[in-house]
Amino acid sequence: MNRFFLIIGRELRLAYRQGGDAGLAVAFFVIAAALFPLGVGPEDQLLSRIAAGVVWVTALLAVLLALERLFQADFEDGTLDLLALSPLPLELVVLAKCLANWLLTGAPLLIAAPIIAVLLHMKTEGLVILTASMLLGTPTLSLIGSIGAALTVGARRGGVLLSLLILPLYVPVLIFGVSAVDQSLAGMGGKPELLILGAFLAAALPLAPWAAAAALRQAVE
Amino acid sequence: MSLFEGRDLLCIRGERVVFEGLSFAIDPGEAVLLTGANGSGKSSLLRLMAGLLRPSGGNLLWKDVAIDSDAHNQRLHYVGHLDAVKPALTVVENLRFWTMLASSAPEDSTAFALSIFGLSRIADVPARMLSAGQKRRLALARLIAIPAPLWLLDEPTIALDAQSVGVLREAILAHLKSGGMAAIATHSELGLPAKRIELGRFAAGAIRGRPE
Numbered sequence: 001m002n003r004f005f006l007i008i009g010r011e012l013r014l015a016y017r018q019g020g021d022a023g024l025a026v027a028f029f030v031i032a033a034a035l036f037p038l039g040v041g042p043e044d045q046l047l048s049r050i051a052a053g054v055v056w057v058t059a060l061l062a063v064l065l066a067l068e069r070l071f072q073a074d075f076e077d078g079t080l081d082l083l084a085l086s087p088l089p090l091e092l093v094v095l096a097k098c099l100a101n102w103l104l105t106g107a108p109l110l111i112a113a114p115i116i117a118v119l120l121h122m123k124t125e126g127l128v129i130l131t132a133s134m135l136l137g138t139p140t141l142s143l144i145g146s147i148g149a150a151l152t153v154g155a156r157r158g159g160v161l162l163s164l165l166i167l168p169l170y171v172p173v174l175i176f177g178v179s180a181v182d183q184s185l186a187g188m189g190g191k192p193e194l195l196i197l198g199a200f201l202a203a204a205l206p207l208a209p210w211a212a213a214a215a216l217r218q219a220v221e
Numbered sequence: 222m223s224l225f226e227g228r229d230l231l232c233i234r235g236e237r238v239v240f241e242g243l244s245f246a247i248d249p250g251e252a253v254l255l256t257g258a259n260g261s262g263k264s265s266l267l268r269l270m271a272g273l274l275r276p277s278g279g280n281l282l283w284k285d286v287a288i289d290s291d292a293h294n295q296r297l298h299y300v301g302h303l304d305a306v307k308p309a310l311t312v313v314e315n316l317r318f319w320t321m322l323a324s325s326a327p328e329d330s331t332a333f334a335l336s337i338f339g340l341s342r343i344a345d346v347p348a349r350m351l352s353a354g355q356k357r358r359l360a361l362a363r364l365i366a367i368p369a370p371l372w373l374l375d376e377p378t379i380a381l382d383a384q385s386v387g388v389l390r391e392a393i394l395a396h397l398k399s400g401g402m403a404a405i406a407t408h409s410e411l412g413l414p415a416k417r418i419e420l421g422r423f424a425a426g427a428i429r430g431r432p433e
Contacts, residue, residue, distance in 0.1 A: 003321075006318065013314075014307060014310065018309050077303055077307070078301055078304060079305040079307070081273060081303070081305070082319065085273070085294045085297070085299055086294065086323070221273065221274050
């Protein structure tokens with residue numbers, strides 16, 4: 001268990017020392033979401049109707065942006081070889097890296113999302129459930145994305161390939177994330193959608209690290 | 222029966238036979254030098270020994286039992302072409318991460334390992350300031366900091382100055398004396414009492430059966 005936190009600590013320290021990387025995803029999220037009022041016009045009604053969708057889609061893209069480098073640097077400098085030979089199972093290494101990635105990108109998104117939602121005239125009743133749906137949804141995005149990052153490690157233009165592989169897999173999270181907010185704004189609570197997002201997370205927690213570790217073993221061969 | 226053995230190994234990379242029918246045996250206190258031309262499979266053999274690469278044929282045995290990766294990982298050091306040094310971390314942070322991850326390392330082992338390879342004075346310098354040779358020494362310091370019986374070294378002397386090569390040689394000799402084993406791929410003579418595995422004799426097999 002200590003080793004697990006050792007890896008998380010190292011990831012956070014590296015991100016802190018290198019700067020930029022972590023803030024980049026949130027900055028992208030804010031700017032991309034801010035483009036929508038400019039594109040579709042500042043009409044309150046229209047914006048508040050699309051607010052949940054805009055927040056979710058841009059958050060999803062922001063997460064994807066940060067995932068590209070998840071294993072790439074370790075692969076390029078030989079760290080991945082040594083991690084594969086370490087006493088900590090590679091599955092747990094992946095899980096630790098996903099968690100660190102979520103702390104650096106997903107968690108800041110949780111704070112930025114309600115602010116962006118207000119900017120897009122989302123009704124205040126929707127803000128809590130939006131944050132709740134993202135709290136359950138964004139870790140799932142990091143976990144699913146780790147599979148794509150592991151599969152494309154070492155590939156040229158890995159980032160584009162990663163998007164093509166992973167975006168279709170993000171669709172269920174997007175659908176239930178947005179509909180949780182919509183249902184709640186329509187006065188129906190949105191609890192079932194949150195439960196389904198929770199189920200996605202519960203399934204991704206063991207399965208994604210397992211699949212990503214298998215892909216990484218293939219990559220170091 | 223030797224402690225660490227490979228029998229009739231076949232290595233295929235990208236549909237090309239790198240070597241076939243290769244066998245080796247290493248006993249405690251023994252070093253094996255892997256020699257051969259570029260591309261003859263020295264690195265592949267080392268990665269095979271490390272368990273990073275699975276043999277397409279043949280067996281790897283430890284005490285006559287087929288190796289199991291978890292147990293095998295604990296008893297080996299692999300120093301490849303890449304140094305696995307993070308530029309953003311200091312020298313001592315880089316090394317301490319690996320010793321803490323291994324946890325079998327004694328408390329003060331990082332300081333000792335750094336002093337052996339003459340890195341004590343720059344322990345708190347960010348690794349991005351290091352020269353290629355210093356990074357290499359930092360990668361090699363892992364050998365000293367974390368005890369493990371089997372050392373797998375891929376061109377360990379690259380970028381090292383003459384003095385550091387001497388230090389490495391002493392470290393390997395001390396390791397062998399205490400019953401350790403080493404497999405070293407190298408082009409330069411380290412002056413070690415060692416068995417040799419000449420790779421490249423098998424290269425002919427690579428194009429066999431393929432009309433030119």
